[in-house]
Amino acid sequence: MTGSPPPTRLLICEDQALVRAGYVTIFSTQPDMEVVGEAEDGRMAVETARRLRPDVIVMDIRMPLVDGIEATRQLAGPGVATPAKILVVTTFNVDEYVYEALRAGASGFLLKDAPPAELLNGVRTIARGDSLLAPAVTRTLIGRFAERLRPSDTFRPARQDLVRALTPRELEVFEQIAAGLSNAEIAAKLFITSETVKTYVSRILAKLNLRDRVQAVVLAYRVGLVSGSD
Template identity: 80%
Template sequence: MTDAPIKVLICEDQELVRAGYLTIFSAQPDMEVVGEAADGRAAVEAARRLRPDVIVMDIRMPILDGIEATRQLAGPGATAPAKVLVVTTFNVDEYVYEALKAGASGFLLKDAPPAELANGVRTIARGDSLLAPAVTRTLIGHIADRLRPSATSKPARDRIIRALTARELEVLEQLSAGLSNAEIAGRLFIAPETVKTYISRILTKLQLRDRVQAVVLAYQAGLVRGDD
């Protein structure tokens, strides 16, 4: 018995881009495009009706932008949080940070190769978050430039420090630099499986859904900065 295909919902206001995504995902033997939406409100309605496995979400859309659509579908108030893959460009990276806070499971650039887009959908469908190191290091640099410690940073930082062991804090810092499990393992001289265990513990202790949320929290709390 073969596995059911990954159900994909495409949310993109530009018809040409949307058609490109449709071509890419429809060509994958393990994927099925179950719907399309050209604005954020339609995206929310389609997602709730079609229950896709992964929502490919643009940020800039009419009526309701992709950030608010993501918040409604994957944020803290969502009864059944959806898996959202945000697609963006570097010139809107400030919105990416907001999208990740809103509950997105990851992001890719709009000009990513077709194979990378397809693999991004697969990554999120299986429950992992997508912070591709090659993209993340650059994008996190842009995001981090906008995040400075504030009056609310210290309580959040203290909570993280109290909750995690010294080793877990090391792993969180490496994770926040956009490193993969294998790269973290190499830097800390531990096995990749051990890194995976540490990350699982971090998420459990901090009550986070995935590694994307862990990175966002680390920057919000001032635990790591772009110039570290």
């Protein structure tokens, strides 16, 4: 009989001491989680993450010295051999950089006022290797950032490459992912099983060399496959 898996090791990056302490308290009550480090600015976040190699990093966007977007880019962006799994926490009315954080390599995001249960679920989701873009949150992201998600001519060739890489059915599933639909919703819409959708999603991510659904959504909008008005 095998024992329980080791707890998920967390690094908390937040410049407000009170908020940071709140995160530590929430995570420390969970038997499957362990807070192994804290950082109060972006530079410390990068240094501590590289030293401790946590399983998941909870990253604030607005931090001194180096902001959360740049820290995320250094830890999970293009060219990083072993990208960190980063959950960005932000406040939409204050921060307008969520999209940039996702482009920088974040695995997902939550609002700072999310209830503890949602925060815990978010960490577990990302620790499993999945991305955290719940359908409702994806639609919020799309609506709020529709303007900056508009494609430029630079990305038109990339769209052609994407269409050529995928089969018609895969392209159909890809469009539904970008629209923020869950696997169950895609299955219902396309009249296939959730397991079949899961297989398509894995195949799409592999073909396009994408890490998760977050990157799939960003790519779909960057190349103009879908738009905020769809």
